[in-house]
Amino acid sequence: xxxxxxxxxxxxxxxxxxxxxxxxxxxxxxxxxxxxxxxxxxxxxxxxxxxxxxxxxxxxxxxxxxxxxxxxxxxxxxxxxxxxxxxxxxxxxxxxxxxxxxxxxxxxxxxxxxxxxxxxxxxxxxxxxxxxxxxxxxxxxxxxxxxxxxxxxxxxxxxxxxxxxxxxxxxxxxxxxxxxxxxxxxxxxxxxxxxxxxxxxxxxxxxxxxxxxxxxxxxxxxxxxxxxxxxxxxxxxxxxxxxxxxxxxxxxxxxxxxxxxxxxxxxxxxxxxxxxxxxxxxxxxxxxxxxxxxxxxxxxxxxxxxxxxxxxxxxxxxxxxxxxxxxxxxxxxxxxxxxxxxxxxxxxxxxxxxxxxxxxxxxxxxxxxxxxxxxx
Ligand SMILES: Cc1cc2nc3c(=O)[nH]c(=O)nc-3n(C[C@H](O)[C@H](O)[C@H](O)COP(=O)(O)O)c2cc1C
Numbered sequence: 001x002x003x004x005x006x007x008x009x010x011x012x013x014x015x016x017x018x019x020x021x022x023x024x025x026x027x028x029x030x031x032x033x034x035x036x037x038x039x040x041x042x043x044x045x046x047x048x049x050x051x052x053x054x055x056x057x058x059x060x061x062x063x064x065x066x067x068x069x070x071x072x073x074x075x076x077x078x079x080x081x082x083x084x085x086x087x088x089x090x091x092x093x094x095x096x097x098x099x100x101x102x103x104x105x106x107x108x109x110x111x112x113x114x115x116x117x118x119x120x121x122x123x124x125x126x127x128x129x130x131x132x133x134x135x136x137x138x139x140x141x142x143x144x145x146x147x148x149x150x151x152x153x154x155x156x157x158x159x160x161x162x163x164x165x166x167x168x169x170x171x172x173x174x175x176x177x178x179x180x181x182x183x184x185x186x187x188x189x190x191x192x193x194x195x196x197x198x199x200x201x202x203x204x205x206x207x208x209x210x211x212x213x214x215x216x217x218x219x220x221x222x223x224x225x226x227x228x229x230x231x232x233x234x235x236x237x238x239x240x241x242x243x244x245x246x247x248x249x250x251x252x253x254x255x256x257x258x259x260x261x262x263x264x265x266x267x268x269x270x271x272x273x274x275x276x277x278x279x280x281x282x283x284x285x286x287x288x289x290x291x292x293x294x295x296x297x298x299x300x301x302x303x304x305x306x307x308x309x310x311x312x313x314x315x316x317x318x319x320x321x322x323x324x325x326x327x328x329x330x331x332x333x334x335x336x337x338x339x340x341x342x343x344x345x346x347x348x349x350x351x352x353x354x355x356x357x358x359x360x361x362x363x364x365x366x367x368x369x370x371x372x373x374x375x376x
Contacts, residue, residue: 016368019332020221020339021359022062022100023055023351024255024314027088028071028079032257032343034286035311036076037277039346043081045088051347052092055099058355059363062100064133064341065089070142072289074282086118093126102131102203107165108143108150108158112185115165116172116192123196131201134219136162136211139289156210160184166202166218173199203253207235216242221251223341227315229334236337251338256331257316258324258344260353267318270345274311283308314343321357328358329365 024032029043041047048065055063065088071080089103103122105115115132122130136158143149153161164182171178172192180187205223206215215222216239224235236252243250261267286308287293292301310316317327328340344350 017366018368019362019366020061020251020253021362022060022064022102022339022341023051023347024341024343025051025063025065025088025092026343026347027065027083027085028068029081030076030078030282031345031347032313033274033311033345034072034074034076034078034279034282034308034313035274035277036279037273038311041347043079043083045083045091047347048083048088049092049095051351052096052099054348054351054355056096058351059359060099060342060351060355061339062102062131062341063089063092063096064102064131065104066133067104067106067135068142070139070145070289072282072285074279074285076279076282078279078282078285086122090122090125093122093129098129100129100131100201101126102133102201104133104135106135106137106143107162108137109146109148112165112168113172113187113190113192116169119169119200120173120192120194120196123198123200124194128197130196131203133223134162134166134202134204136206139291141289155208159206159210159214162204162214163218170199212239212242215239216248216250217246219250221253221338224252224254224337226254227256227317227331229331232331232335232337236335252336253339253341254331254335254337255314255341255343256328257312257314258342258350258354258358259316259318260324260350261318261320264319264323267320267323271310271312271316271318274345275309278309278311283311286313321353324354325358325361328362332362332366 025048026041027043027048031041052063065085067085068079068082072078086103089101093101119130119132137143140149161184164185168180168185168187173196178187178190202219203221204215204219206212207225222239224232226232232254239252259267259270261270317324
């Protein structure tokens, strides 16, 4: 707990005890399961539109789309088809009226003048529901294929670039004319109108030392990785303490795949079925992108590979709605995190069930919910 004031006028009070619950939109084919036995999510706009409407009807707080430019292959051709993040969220802003709409932009792909305008446009379309997930880009092949990989700029250097990028954008959102001479970006009497109606919500999944420092310095929230509540708690406290040193309050989120069953055993059987259909080639494609084959395999990496063989690309919880409610409550209680971004094997059954059976109990157990923003 901290008594620091909130830094953003986004209706996200510094610490209400309430949780922000949203959906990681399935805009990449295959969703987040590397299995030939998983439901065949096509990543299409029509499917995503139904999911967005279901998320809003369920009472969830936000929907977010990642940005991805290269898939992992295999028989399932995992993530080889992906929609553009900003365009999709702009369309979904029209399809919804209450849920917050967060889009992802890569700092190495978009000029800050373009990105500032994209999010200001999303703010106008959504009537103040816009958010930006900033990513620096990690996997060379994804960007080198377009000739867009900044050679000679290492991992931490890409966060230096991101400081300049977001600094330029915040100024373009609020100032008449911006002149800025940076290492990576030059702005000369630059203008950007319209201004967003409120400071758009910003989030980043900077989990490395430099990434977390950047996120704590500049963003409203951080996505932490991992599903172990104790480890998540350590990461969450470290992130909040880093932000507190800058007199800032930062919300901490993580991801979770929810696999429902009529019994816990049935949910486990579904997970076993997914595991039996592991697409080895797609798994290797993912590990290759992560750089696993470029370096020696250590113990930590082996543990990661073993986890990935479950076919789940994100932490997961299995069981009846009651079991899922208990596990998620425990996760929040132990970790002290402020929210979750949810993934489902089949969103069109999972999202409504979550809304009916799990969400009301979580709201009850963790009151102090964030007030809703304006209707679009
Ligand atoms: C919830 C979440 C969403 C992410 N979305 C994207 C994305 O859309 N595109 C992308 O290239 N990387 C994405 N990433 C990767 C992060 O931006 C980041 O590179 C990664 O967490 C490693 O942290 P680091 O950059 O501090 O090393 C995401 C990570 C998480 C946990």
